[in-house]
Amino acid sequence: AQSSKNLKETALQAIKQIEDKRYxxxxxxxxxxxxxxxxISFYQKNCIIEVKKIK
Structure with missing residues (x-):
């Protein structure tokens, strides 16, 4: 099962991708x-949302 730590890491990877690809x-x-x-990262009924201000 996905742990909340893994969900957090995945959500942070999504932000990194946004920055790396300059979307x-x-x-x-x-x-x-x-x-x-x-x-945003989710697995079954668990969801984690990370936010970063880039400007």
């Missing part, structure tokens, strides 16, 4: 002041 970069301009990335 949010197209939104970097002077109009948008805040950009948040969300990494």
């Amino acid at each position: 949010a970069e197209e939104f970097f301009d002077d109009v948008i002041s805040d950009i948040y990335c969300y990494g």
Whole structure:
């Protein structure tokens, strides 16, 4: 079974992927002041959401 530690690691990997692949970069301009990335990991009835402000 997935432990909450594994779910957290997977959610953090999702945020890392967003940063590595620069998915949010197209939104970097002077109009948008805040950009948040969300990494969501779930297994059965367990879910973990990690958030990181990148701008």
